[in-house]
Amino acid sequence: MAKRLDELREKLLRAGVAPRHVRRTVMELEEHLADLRAEEERGGQSRADAERAALKRPGSMDELAQRVIAQPQFRSLSARAPWAVLGLGPVVGLGALWMLALVILVTGWMVFMPNSETPFVRVAGVAAVYFGLGRALYFAAPVLVGWWVGSVAARQRLRVTWLLLGWALLAWCGGMGQVTAQRTMESPSCKPIAILVGFASPWTTGHLLHVAVILALTAPPYAAWRLWSARTAVE
């Protein structure tokens, strides 16, 4: 019974049905099959025969899958617009995490070193931990977002082409992104802060290496999942 339901789940996910809806359909069908089996058992069949009979009654899983797939309202956003989820999604996610890292940087600067011209100086104690948190978030953000995108692609069985495109964009943004923070010179009395986020220009080997490192750290969990699912499919 579980094998037939797994096949149905796989078919629906590959057809772009939203995982939430797939979960619900499979769960309700599983409960339904259990009821059918109980009904057959009450009719005097052995458990094994009852299970076989119960599986025949809903018709073929292909037919059932086609009925679900035919309803466009159950398609996931990733299936309808993979370019948005895997292309724009990672960049927006990266922007959000970087924004959080910048908030940590600016608040740390104002709290721990209000008179310093730049927050990029050596600090110790609580300040070091606080700034370290922001720095860790800034550098880990591309990898974290890449893992998230990989998990979406795996969960929804999305084409690897879109995933690679999303990762490439993410790694490029992550590797080339630069943050500068300084006091503006015009009004030193107010001590306003200027934060600039941009891309490195010109590109250096260091930047390109950073891009490569992000890609190298992002891909392994998804690659491992692909290997695992290929192996289980063969078995």
Next chain:
Amino acid sequence: MPRMAVRETNPSFMNGVPELLILRLLEQEEMYGYEIVQAIRERTDAVIAVGEGVVYPVLHGLEREGALKSRRKTVNGRSRVYYSVTRAGTKRLAALQQTWSGLTAAIQKMMAGGRHGEAIG
């Protein structure tokens, strides 16, 4: 077997029928998928059988459109998803019933040999 005959002869003839029957059943009381299949079979003397594989796509579609609502309920130690009709579902049922009545009346008239049947709306 009538059930098989309905399924195999002309499934497209049954288009819209599961939706109508499900709404009618759920208007009276809330039910879960298995109960709905059984109830349709029993109440139509097994002339119409909404297949187990049909009922969930229809239920989910109707729920998505706001005609049904669902809730999880545990009965006799088993957790199930119960469906009931919303106000929008009641309106939809009324419209479907009207269409269906017009259609069956027109077909019956035609089958009885009437030559000047009314236009089907």
